[in-house]
């Protein structure tokens with residue numbers, strides 16, 4: 001910020017960094033003539049600044065604003081969450097599950113279309129959601145539900161991240177499939193949670209995309225300044241990244257805490273203190289990147305946690321096999337949906 005002493009006329013430049021702790025009216029002695037210089041600062045500079053007359057937020061202030069104003073990610077959290085609760089309740093029936101799903105007609109219709117697609121080998125045979133739940137079983141129905149909810153949402157074009165329509169969905173499917181395969185190797189009980197966490201791990205990108213688009217030039221310049229990743233640009237410019245934002249968003253969608261944590265730690269599982277699900281999803285994301293089913297420009301710069309492969313007992317051969325399986329899964333699923 002530039003200031004000028006009205007008594008002696010000398011001008012000074014004070015780094016904005018140093019003014020962050022102050023707000024309102026600030027009086028400083030002129031270093032030259034010692035006369036008082038009065039400076040008017042924005043009311044609260046902690047995470048706030050002005051840009052072209054508009055308020056520019058960063059860090060926690062921006063994150064809170066985004067979380068408050070984000071558009072609902074349609075249907076995924078509510079119907080899927082209610083369905084999960086029904087499935088977890090041992091006294092509930094197929095009928096109860098169908099009733100929950102049928103509360104959302106758009107989702108119910110899509111489930112019927114998918115259940116009747118050649119992928120499940122039952123074309124023309126499934127007439128209702130309840131019928132689908134009996135014939136396909138709860139596990140498959142839940143998977144279809146998750147995919148039906150996510151295909152529309154994750155299938156959007158994300159201009160901020162330079163992702164064409166369907167690219168994020170393919171990447172999410174690849175990470176969901178890889179998470180499931182890895183979970184089955186390390187702890188079978190994690191299978192479904194790993195699939196769900198893998199599917200939504202990059203949901204933060206959906207929320208953040210319009211904000212990235214708004215500051216696209218700044219992001220470009222940041223990334224071009226050396227070998228910087230898009231993730232480090234998010235951290236450097238916004239003060240948080242899409243993984244951290246999604247962690248908080250998961251909490252407000254009432255997604256179980258361990259899944260939220262795996263989503264939040266998918267780029268760096270270190271803060272999870274060795275949580276297996278976090279490492280599974282992190283490794284799955286890396287494997288999807290290695291397969292070229294990436295989500296954006298960061299593929300070549302992706303950093304894999306040094307202990308991940310050892311912790312999960314994965315050899316280079318295992319990783320090669322998983323890469324083949326997920327490519328196949330993504331092809332088949334995108335055709336069916």
Ligand SMILES: [Fe+2]
Pocket residue numbers: 201202242243266267
């Ligand atoms: Fe990510």
Ligand SMILES: [Fe+2]
Pocket residue numbers: 171175201202285295
């Ligand atoms: Fe990802």
